[in-house]
Amino acid sequence: MIQEFIDGLxxxxxxxxxxxxxxxIGIVAGAVGCFIILRGLSLMGDAISHAVLPGVALSYILGINFFIxxxxxxxxxxxxxxxxxxxxxxxxxTAIGITFSAFLALGVILIGVANSSTDLFHILFGNILAVQDVDKWITIxxxxxxxxxxxxxxxxxLITSFDPLLAKSMGMPVNAYHYLLMILLTLVSVTxxxxxxxxxxxxxLITPAATAYLYANSLKTMIFLSSTLGALASIVGLxxxxxxxxxxxSSIVLTSATFFLISFLFAPKQGILIRSIKKSSHS
Structure with a gap:
């Protein structure tokens, strides 16, 4: 089976x-996901990923590249x-819930106007096997x-993620970095x-970063681990x-979730099974 896949490649x-x-996508989503988790913005990732839907529908209607x-x-x-x-x-x-549901509803209506049910399925659930050369190069x-x-x-x-108050006292434009991260999040969501x-x-965005969080002691290590896990999940899932x-x-996402589950149970610092074994050995 593996040989068949390699031959196919x-x-x-x-x-x-x-x-x-x-x-x-696995590498870049893993890297951005680390900042999203540290800032407690997981819901924001969900919101923006749904909010891009009307933009995609409008692009189909206008005949322009959906990235725009x-x-x-x-x-x-x-x-x-x-x-x-x-x-x-x-x-x-609450602001996230209102915005993303409104954008999602608008997207579904616009896709209905565009008469594009097949494209709706691909937009909602992805179709990595249909990626064209131009899309691949835009993604890269x-x-x-x-x-x-x-x-x-x-x-x-790093500083604005861990301690926004300290960053503010140092004269850093905290809001500007928040918006910068939102731009990165949007770009990754689109790809x-x-x-x-x-x-x-x-x-x-979230699962590889959450898995890396169970192992890492520094943000650099977390980003490297998260990107590696994202890429690995993409290969195995594909x-x-x-x-x-x-x-x-869906296979990519389930593979990533499996990595998290294994780490949740067995990670040296945080793993539930490892902690219970340590507890029983101490007692």
Whole structure:
């Protein structure tokens, strides 16, 4: 079965595109996901991944590349959520719930107007095996930009994630870094939409980062581990999806969840089974 998959990689261009795109998305989603987890913004990831839907639908209607519409609507949702939270007594989870459900509903209506039910299925659940050359190169380009921004702004992103009050006292523009992270989150959500769809993007962002969090002692280690786990889950998930003819996006997400479950039980510092063994040996 593994040999069949390797032969397929040699023979089929669509499978090569799928593999490269899946690995790139796994790496970049894993890196951004670390900051999302540290800032307690997991729900924000979910909101933006759903908010890109009307942008995609509008792009189909206007006949432009879906990346343009999706990024515009993702950023709009992020600005709206932050504005509602900052200018009312409403808490962030409520602002997120209102915004993402409204954007999702608008997206479904626009897709109905576009008469594109097949595309709706692909947008919601992804279709990594249908990635075209142009989409692959856009994904690689976006991933390079996102990783470069993380590298350049690593220190301020680190300080504003762990201690926003300290960052403020140091004169750092905390809000500006929040918006920068929202831009990165939107870019990653748009690229991940091809592999796992808008429904499952949040899993690509959160699960590898949460798994890495169980092992890592520093943010650098966490990012490296999270990106590695994201890429590995993408490879294994694509292999399972292709070999058994099941949805590759869902296979990637379930593989990632399996990594988390194993780590949750056996991670040296945090694993539940390891802790119970230590307790019983002490007593």
């Amino acid at each position: 040699h023979s089929f261009h669509f499978l090569q595109n799928a593999m490269i795109t899946a690995i790139v 519409g999706a990024i515009a609507f993702g950023l709009l949702a992020s600005v709206m959520i932050t504005y509602i939270k900052g200018n009312s007594i409403i808490k962030s989870d 380009g976006i991933a390079i930009v996102v990783l470069l921004i993380i590298l350049i702004f690593f220190k301020p992103l 991940a939409m091809q592999s796992v769809g808008t429904i499952l993007i949040v899993a690509m 292999f399972i999806g292709y070999s058994f003819n099941i949805a590759a996006g």
